Amino acid sequence: MTGSLSADQVASFQQEGYLVVRGVLDQETVLDPISAEYAGVLDRLANQLHEQGQIASVYADLSFSDRLTRIYAETGQDYAQYFDFTLPQGATKADTPFWTGPAVFALLRNEAILDAVESLIGPEIYANPVQHVRLKPPEHLLRRKAGTDAVPNNATPWHQDNGVVTEEADDTDMITVWLPLTRATVENGCLVVQPRSHHDGLLPHCPNDSPATNRNGGPLGLHIPDTFLGPEEQELNMEMEAGDILLMHRRTPHASHRNRSDHVRWSFDLRYNPTGQPSGRSAFPGFIARSASEPWTELHDPLAWTDMWLEARARVSGASLPAFNRWDRSAVTCA
């Protein structure tokens, strides 16, 4: 197989169900433009909320992390959708916000990411629309949800990404690429994986909206019950630096820790599959990121990508979408 990974790295991915590749993304040319783009998104949000009288100041002098946290804390709201480059299930409206900026598009098309993915699935690569940016403010600075210990958008429950797409994608060779924009540690809520469990097939996922917490201390949400997970001692914390990437098999059980630090935990999760296989969220647009055989089918225009999401929003707003997963219509935050 072509691509940038060594035969040993590919074998390790296949054996363990995950692979961390260090120093893949350049800080100055890849990560900094993304931070700059999101600083603009946050600035617009701050100005909008200030005009609406929801925050006392636009907090222009604060760092990105402190500014975001301050706004979450002051309003008690979760603005995840404002920054994300996908749409929610069911609740999409004609004006639901999302962000599909050129730096995000460039990340999806990043050559170093695609080279690594090519080693696993070959040179016909589709950017699957199951994709997120996750901005998780420090939980001790957020308001608790009424009557619970839960804070918005924090520890991700145990799940397999195969479990958060529809059955038609069960055989899709979907690779998850998770990457932190800033260092990810156990303290600030890095990912945690169960190695080698991807050989065990798709595990049951159970919806649970109660205030109960999982063994990471996060909300249960749509989760794999403990009894189906390997022993806790086998869990591996994925501490990573900005520039590192984590590749995961679609059936690797994973979760994330709570953010117990003083800073926002900021990450992206992207997914790719061989072109032509079902994405598992057919209502949303993906695109051909790389094609060795038909390079003219690749999408290179960030504005065309945004147009595809605008079209999807108009199409699905107010409509009843097919469920994102087979377990629970309302669970959208765990992919």
Ligand SMILES: O=C(O)CCC(=O)C(=O)O
């Ligand atoms: O970043 C997280 O907390 C969860 C990410 C995740 O589930 C994924 O990348 O598939």
Ligand SMILES: [Fe+2]
């Ligand atoms: Fe996931």
